[in-house]
Amino acid sequence: MTLTNPPKVPRSGRFPFSAIVGMDGMGLALCLAAVGEHIGGVLVRGEKGTAKTTMVRGLAGLLGEIAVVPGCRFACDPASPDPACPDVERHLPQDGEVDRRPVPLVELPVGASEDRVAGSLHLDSLLARGQVTFEPGLLAAANRGVLYVDEVNLLPDHLVDGLLDAAATGRARVEREGVSVEHAARFVLVGTMNPEEGDLRPQLLDRFGLVADAAASRDPDTRVAVISRRLDFERDPEAFAARFADAEEALARRIARARAAVGSVESPREAWRKIARICAEFDVDGMRGDLVTARAAAAHAAWQGRDVLSDNDIRVAARLALPHRRRRNPFDTPESAAAELEEILRRVLGEEPPEPEPEPEPEPETDPDDGDPQPPPDKPTDPPPSDPGPEDAADPPEPPKGETSEPEPDPAPPQAPKEPPAGAGQAESRTERAGKPHRAQVFALDRVGQGVTGRRSRAVTTVGRQVRGVTPADPRGRGLAVTETIRAAAGAQADRGRGDGEPLRLQGSDLRRSLREGKEGNLVVFLVDASGSMGARRRMATVKTAVLSLLLDAYQRRDKVAVVTFARDRAQLLLPPTGSVELARARLDAAATGGRTPLAEGLTAAHDLIRRERAKDPMRRPLLVVLTDGRATHGPNALPRARAAAARIAGLGVGSVVLDCESPRGVRLRLAADLAAVLGARLMPLAEADVAAQSRPGAA
Structure with missing residues (x-):
């Protein structure tokens, strides 16, 4: 992407990049990706309403114009046109004529089809003339520009994989339905996501060059500044753009200069050795992390106006390029990875300097009409995409430790289901942490459905x-x-009447x-008995481990999951439908046990949840997994009410599995089998959910 003629004001209707407050880390990551075109793009993770989309659009407004071969649908550069371009016949000399276009910003919607992304057959040409011609897709439209994918974690995996392949190689290839096309597809790939709605698979996450976290500031003054600037922009966009025009022009020039200089940054072999040590100690899979860190460090050096790589460049690059590449269990928290990385950086690079390194021309100018500091030509200050300061270098807090419970003797099994005395189990409410997840049985729906793309049931x-x-x-x-x-x-x-040679x-x-x-991916609803009859036998830890293992399986199969627990006199929606396994584990560990068994209330809550989700997302079929011993001890007619609630679920046509948590010792009441019969569910002992345990010698 060759940048020329940086704009003096942001593109019409776009909030200026330099006017965004408090998003320094994200701003730096985007600028480095624009400087180093081989970095591989940026993934921005953050909560709703943190200006992710606004910032990406603002970046595109800084990238100026590009020269394009006239009439080329793939935006080929006249100075070095792509010899394999499908429009190569349009590259004939035209007396030096070139087109100039703004650097494209292409936004890919979540519901885009593969044909829309990669390209497709031109139907008019095929049907009218019998000719097979290629219609370019979004990858072609984004060539030499920015491709923006909002909610990238909700995009089907095969589309994300294709995007990342193109971003890494700079080429897009289409091989299907008699079409074989290859064209240039060099772009800055930017994806945004809300982790609460589900994460990317590690294989796809690793393909993003840099990852930045975006979070709203908790400082009232910063939040007031955000409100003030946004309202000023909405009142008069043109005046607001003019107010930040100098800052935008300075930032555009800085990006252009850094892009021109990044190839000449000197990288001593000792710097590469430090990068290799950091990646090895951080347990990074493969070599992509090493290469991206080296490229990002060179881009940061060019961004800072230096011609030799420094330790601080490595430190900044590692923070953006490595935390998401660590080999980890899906239930590990990002905070633990960041803390470990900081310790490795201190060990390999030494303590961080107490002050950020100076940049060229540090004296800011002041606009008398505004009062905001205006950046000099080489230093944008709003936001200041520069080295993190001392506050940013502090270790993130350790994740809270879950509670552990004291061992409790296993009482003798009861001879019949008895309702405990009033108040029993209330004082004994406790939490049990799940153990290490195991390989779980794969539960799938029997019938072929027509749902969202995933990896569980046939569809x-x-x-x-x-x-x-x-x-x-x-x-x-x-x-x-x-x-x-x-x-x-x-x-x-x-x-x-078709003749020879005719279409x-x-x-x-x-x-x-x-x-x-x-x-397809399913909505997997876990209904978990957390009553005293489960906790008293120390079975709740086993149940939570089983749920955790099934959650891990659901994560790998691209499902949404929800967890409903029931105990005492009510059911609780512990986890609304989500794809975030980290959130699921945290809430599962915090769930307390004790009290009576309101089985009817739990089944009713699951029924209502499934009905609501079916109305919102009718294409995602539900799978109910019930973990219980089948007892119902709360309220009058507890067991008949539970059977009636189970019948209502069966009436929805929901596929179900009942994992029988009754102790295998002593008298077995087999109430879970009765529940499974009413649900029309598959019945399985809880122990059989652990595939590895079944393969051990002596397993029943």
């Missing part, structure tokens, strides 16, 4: 292997099945769509 999906072509009347069809369409038309060409004569009845079968 007709938009991706996957093509089973056959179907007519447009079949609602399961997706996209155009070219081969099946041509095959349907081929036998009728003689009757339609294929097609009719509407020939059209076929692809019926594809793959795997």
